Amino acid sequence: MLTSFYKMHGLGNDFVIFDERTGHLPLTPVRIAALAHRRRGIGCDQLVTLRPACAEGADVFVRFFNPDGSEAGACGNASRCVADLIWRQTGNRTPVLQTRAGCLPANIAPDGLVTVDMGEPQTQWQQIPLSDPLDTLSLPLVGSPAAVSMGNPHATFFVDDFSMLSQGSALEHDPLFPDRANIGFALVENPTRMRLKVHERGAGVTEACGSGACAAVVNAVRRGLVERICEVELDGGVLRIEWAANNHVLMTGSATMAFEGTVDLAAYAS
């Protein structure tokens, strides 16, 4: 039996989206990893599932899975894609996405750009989480990164070049991060613009990481490096991030439908 899916991307961070609103699909971690495989599966940075929302006011319950089969509490680029998809399906330009990190209101502007309210950053060591009660503004690692949770764990290194990118995997697995972490390398160009590369937990280096961009701006503001509205240039394109006065982080950027397809889930090991 064939199952439909959508293939979308946000600045080259690409997603396979399965709609489970009319019935659960047999998506085990092993099968998710097989489907996400770049050569043996459909291939994606994250696999996303949609279920009926159970929170009041929410339109859809969204879950995010990395290509290693692990689940993530948040994914900024996929959130924009799902908001765009809901708009295309229903005409609702202000869908609310229920996620494990809370309900995220979205807005699709007339020019097609999608803004998602990614919620409040969490800066306490237990919230990220870290292994020990440490100062999250300056962790005891070479390069002294800052840590924050945007619903998923992030550490941001402020760098002059991207030569540390190859250390991303080792840093993701550093014992300081009991749930592992997404590792960002931010090069601040001026108070309203930075370049960012992210080694994503469970996925490796991607063309863009939305929650990583939010984390980088939050950490840069905490360090006094940028203003609260900042453009983040990733390999796949630019996101506008605003850490608003109400403490919520607003992320704006594109969301693109690549294609729709069908797949025989039973052909992938579970």
Ligand SMILES: N[C@@H](CCC[C@H](N)C(=O)O)C(=O)O
């Ligand atoms: N691509 C994402 C983040 C996906 C989840 C991440 N790898 C994690 O494990 O937390 C984004 O755009 O935010």
